[in-house]
Amino acid sequence: MTTANPDLPCPHEGFDVLVEVTRLTAHDGGPVTGFSASITAACAQCGEKFRWIGVPAGLLANRPCCSVDETELRAPLRPASSDPDFGLGIPGFAIRAVR
Numbered sequence: 063m064t065t066a067n068p069d070l071p072c073p074h075e076g077f078d079v080l081v082e083v084t085r086l087t088a089h090d091g092g093p094v095t096g097f098s099a100s101i102t103a104a105c106a107q108c109g110e111k112f113r114w115i116g117v118p119a120g121l122l123a124n125r126p127c128c129s130v131d132e133t134e135l136r137a138p139l140r141p142a143s144s145d146p147d148f149g150l151g152i153p154g155f156a157i158r159a160v161r
């Protein structure tokens with residue numbers, strides 16, 4: 063095990079990753095209509111959060127998105143045995159940057 067040198071930038075050699083899977087329903091107690099994984103990662107040494115690259119901000123049923131601050135990946139997923147269109151009827155939103 064190495065000791066971190068406070069005079070050097072953190073090499074980000076280890077990570078704390080949190081994955082939460084949410085069961086989506088149209089209303090409380092209703093049937094499960096989809097699943098969504100929330101994934102965040104931070105350096106285990108210095109605590110710096112990591113940002114996701116290449117995904118729009120938002121929440122969509124058919125493609126991954128991220129939180130507005132880009133630190134949470136929101137990825138739809140389905141059971142391996144389900145039909146390919148499972149969960150695609152869930153409304154969502156995406157935010158596009160205009161430059």
Ligand SMILES: [Zn+2]
Pocket residue numbers: 072073074075105106107108109110
């Ligand atoms: Zn670090």
